Amino acid sequence: LQVFKNFSMVVIREKLSKENLVKWGFPTDHVVWAPCPSFLFEPNKEYQSKWIRRIERLHQSNEKVIGLTFGGFNMPVGPYDMWPRDPEQYRVFLNVAEYIINELKADIMIFSHTNGFELPPQFKLINGRDFMILNQFYKLLVDRNQNYREHVILVDEPLLPCNIKKLIGRLDMLITGRVHASVAATSQCVPTVYMEYNQNVIYSDKMYGFSSQIGMEKYVSTPGNFNDLAAIITDCYDNIDLVRRQLEEKIPVIKKQAEDIFEDIRKICVNKK
Numbered sequence: 548l549q550v551f552k553n554f555s556m557v558v559i560r561e562k563l564s565k566e567n568l569v570k571w572g573f574p575t576d577h578v579v580w581a582p583c584p585s586f587l588f589e590p591n592k593e594y595q596s597k598w599i600r601r602i603e604r605l606h607q608s609n610e611k612v613i614g615l616t617f618g619g620f621n622m623p624v625g626p627y628d629m630w631p632r633d634p635e636q637y638r639v640f641l642n643v644a645e646y647i648i649n650e651l652k653a654d655i656m657i658f659s660h661t662n663g664f665e666l667p668p669q670f671k672l673i674n675g676r677d678f679m680i681l682n683q684f685y686k687l688l689v690d691r692n693q694n695y696r697e698h699v700i701l702v703d704e705p706l707l708p709c710n711i712k713k714l715i716g717r718l719d720m721l722i723t724g725r726v727h728a729s730v731a732a733t734s735q736c737v738p739t740v741y742m743e744y745n746q747n748v749i750y751s752d753k754m755y756g757f758s759s760q761i762g763m764e765k766y767v768s769t770p771g772n773f774n775d776l777a778a779i780i781t782d783c784y785d786n787i788d789l790v791r792r793q794l795e796e797k798i799p800v801i802k803k804q805a806e807d808i809f810e811d812i813r814k815i816c817v818n819k820k
Contacts, residue, residue: 548573555815558808561756581808582760582801585727586734590716591709598702602656602717611653612700613784614715614732615644616660617724617742618677621770625748628676637684639773643722644688646777648698651784656718657681658702660711660728672705677725720787722780724770726757733761734798738790740783742770761797763790 551557552574559565560583568575602612619627622636647653661675685701706714715721715728716735723729724742732739741758744751758764768779783790 552577555819556812558812561753561760563752563756563759567752579808579811580760582805583727583730583757584805585730586798586802586805588712588731588734589709590712590731590735591707592713594710594713596710596714598656598658598700598714599717601700602714605654611651611719611784611787612656612717613647613651613653614656614658614718614721614723614728616658616677616681616721616728617770618659618661618680620744620748620751621724621742622680623745623747623771625745627748630676630679632680632683634683634687637687639771639776640684641688641691642773643776643780644684644695644699645691646773647780648695651781653719653784654698654700656700656702656714657685658711658714659705660723660725660731662705672707674703674705678703678705720784726753729754729757733763733794734802736791736794736798738783738787738794739763739766740776740780741767742776743767745770747771761801762793766790 554577557578558581559578560581562580565575565578565580568578605612617640619629622632624636644655647655659675659678659681661677663673663675665671665673682701682703685699688699689695712731715731716737718732718737720738721728721732722740722742723732729739729741741754743754754767755764758767766779766783768776770776
């Protein structure tokens with residue numbers, strides 16, 4: 548608290564954080580909101596891969612492709628880095644995937660939005676902790692029905708942030724338990740369903756914070772409730788064109804606000820000299 552109150556300005560990336568600061572007894576007269584600068588991060592427009600080509604082929608056949616990513620914080624049992632995991636922990640996610648394939652008649656692309664790396668001197672990009680969970684999820688899903696292999700794509704390699712953003716931008720819709728995957732999608736006007744962290748694992752309300760600043764809070768779901776997830780996914784899917792148009796109106800405003808805060812920071816720095 549002593550350190551916090553002496554900052555000239557504290558920038559929060561979603562407005563819900565200010566309510567939390569007030570609740571926790573922090574002074575907020577110098578707290579300002581600006582969208583996360585990740586809204587400004589650009590995809591690699593030149594990136595091409597078998598994953599992009601797979602999506603393009605499905606689009607040529609008028610198929611919809613829904614992205615799906617989640618991690619340990621969305622699982623029903625903690626800690627977030629638990630491994631191995633019991634197959635029962637995937638039950639709701641498996642039911643959701645089957646619902647998308649069988650009821651919505653869409654294909655699914657599963658990918659991790661986190662990476663890992665081997666430490667120097669052998670520095671190497673590798674799949675992160677989320678991939679272990681998603682890989683097991685994929686295997687459980689196709690074990691249920693081998694025909695699902697035709698409708699489910701697992702991205703099994705780590706991708707650079709600029710490349711994964713390009714891939715996300717080619718999706719028709721995204722379901723995500725990772726907040727910056729939601730930013731990668733909505734900043735490119737891809738309709739998105741947000742999955743909050745499971746409250747049994749850790750408390751977090753940042754999905755509500757990030758979604759509400761772009762008017763998408765109705766698409767926040769709880770990962771442990773199949774009926775809730777299915778209803779919200781269906782709502783987003785049935786209104787996919789409307790949601791995209793709403794994002795096309797809102798995102799340029801959000802990006803401008805994200806840019807403007809840097810000028811405010813510059814002014815403070817100049818005045819302090």
